[in-house]
Amino acid sequence: MIAKCAARGLALSALLLAGSSLAFAQAHNMAGMPGMSETAKIVIPPGSGITAADVQFMQGMIAHHAQAVYMSRLAAGHGANPKVLALAKMIDQSQIPEIIIMQNWLRRYNQVVTDTSSWHNMSMPGMLTDDQIKALNAAQGVDFDRKFLEYMIQHHSGAIKMVNDLFATPGAGQEVDTNVFANDVVTVQTGEIGIMLKLRKDELP
Secondary structure, eight states: OHHHHHHHHHHHHHHHHSSOHHHHHHHTOOSSOOOOOTTOOOOOOTTOOOOHHHHHHHHHHHHHHHHHHHHHHTGGGTTOOHHHHHHHHHHHHHHHHHHHHHHHHHHHTTOOOOOTTGGGTOOOTTOOOHHHHHHHHHOOHHHHHHHHHHHHHHHHHHHHHHHHHHHTSTTTTOSHHHHHHHHHHHHHHHHHHHHHHHHHHHTOO
């Protein structure tokens, strides 16, 4: 199941990235990137077929994904269960390419491009609070596993809500790449929630 979800996410990434291997390498350096202006006015290019809600979704989901990557990279240094660690690596490796997809989409439509440091000052459904981040950082072993699974289920559920909110907005989510990407977020993250619920039931004492 883990391999199947990873394959689907990476297949979508390969389709939409269209050879942006340099951008992929650059995105792995998560530090030192300038923040975005959250007050920038959204101007929709005439005839583009996108909406302000589409732009806000992409900008917000970049920050959302970036926090998930941060959470996932804690697993290796916090004594995570091998199966929890494998899941964390899968989330890291699938969401980095998706961040690049979203950043390239914003560039294509001349919008403000959210960077990977933006999760520190943006808030979306499911994102961890400062106290939760501190608690996850302080945890080790089984305590880390429990918190990681609880918080990542919360995080993924928030991403799914963001997609539902997008499609509930009149006219939004209709542009082809936005529609494909948003639906894939629901498919992949719903599958990963299932994996996490099973891990929590079967692997934790």
